[in-house]
Amino acid sequence: MxxxxxxxxxxxxxxxxxxxxxxxxxxxxxxxxxxxxxxxxxxxxxxxxxxxxxxxxxxxxxxxxxxxxxxVPGVSGVGGIPNADKQQRAHLTGLLENIVNMGLRTSVQVIDSALVSASPSVAEALCIAPGTPVYKSLRVRSTDAGPLSYITTYVPQAVAEFTRDDLQREPLLMLLEAAGVEFGGATQTISARLADAQVARHLDVSVGSALLAVTRVVRDMDDRPVQLLLGLYRPDRYQYQLQLSRVGSIDAKVWVSEELSAQFH
CATH class of the missing domain: 1.10.10.10 (Winged helix-like DNA-binding domain superfamily/Winged helix DNA-binding domain)
Structure with missing residues (x-):
């Protein structure tokens, strides 16, 4: 392998x-x-x-x-994301700008873009009924060093409509914003995945290589999910950083995040 x-x-x-x-x-x-x-x-x-x-x-x-x-029914859960009311939501201040900035500073190859029926796991993440029409897109982003990320996104048709050419031209979040979406927050998990044959081919790594996995559900101001993103990143070309601060009394100080950022090369 x-x-x-x-x-x-x-x-x-x-x-x-x-x-x-x-x-x-x-x-x-x-x-x-x-x-x-x-x-x-x-x-x-x-x-x-x-x-x-x-x-x-x-x-x-x-x-x-x-x-x-x-x-077996109940196994899938789109990256293991629990329901939104059981998660703390990360504010998109800074994060949105960073994501859009990465989109503008990298090149993108749209592998596939089609209107499909939402699977049960995708429907659960987007709080829609299974079978609801969603735009599924597969994209590979690259820097001068080579492929950086393999991204799968789902957007309900009721939220926005866009074409393959649109995705080739602009980052998806900018397309959603142009469609009138006002972003409110996001739920995000970061874990690790192993590259399967398809992903390995697009990211130029060996099958079984460790990748950084990001699962993100973006919501609008009404708390409606507007995008599900499943991203796989080469860890040698992508870093995700949190700026932390200490808050609380002397005997109960905790670390909280002030800023979300990502670095790539």
Whole structure:
């Protein structure tokens, strides 16, 4: 698989598939068959079978003869984001400017842009009904050093309409703002993911390489979700920083964030 991670191949594949299941990747069509996955990861079918056995043991998928492999209901959750009322929302002051600035200072390749039906996990994150029309976009951003990020975004059709050419020309947040969206806040999680074959190809890394994963739900002033972003970043070309301050009494001081910023090269 072209990776230096000290893990057996089947375990690496298990980790990648587990992340994809949690993101809702297979909610609609089910998990690809062993033959297709063996070709995707360039391994023997027995390796895929061992990875699948681990997913079954974890209660993440069910396998039935003639029906294929399906995610167990309730597994997906778009990057593990809890409901908005259980999360503190990060104000977009500074963050929005930083995101737009990154969009203006990098080049973008629109891999795909289409109107699709929201999967259950996407619908939950955007507080809409499953099947609601959403614009799904896949983009790769690059700097002079090479590819930086692999971004998947979802925007409800009711929020704004835009074309592939629009995405090629301007950052998505600027398009939403031009459509009349007034941004209010965002819920964001930062974690780690392993690169699957598709992402690895676009980011020019090995399959199984560690990536910085950002899941962000942007809301308007009425607290309506207007965008879901699932971003995978090369950690050697992207850094995310928080400016912290100490507040509270001497015996109960805590760290709070004053500013959100990102650096890339």
């Amino acid at each position: 072209g990776t230096s991670l000290p893990l057996p191949k089947y375990h690496q594949i298990y980790l990648i598939l587990r992340e994809q299941l949690q993101e809702g990747r297979f909610d609609q069509d089910g998990v690809p068959g062993e033959h297709a996955l063996a070709g995707q990861f360039n391994v023997a079918r027995i390796t895929i079978r061992r990875a699948m056995e681990m997913l079954v043991a974890d209660g993440l998928v069910s396998r039935r003869p003639g029906l294929g492999t399906r995610p």
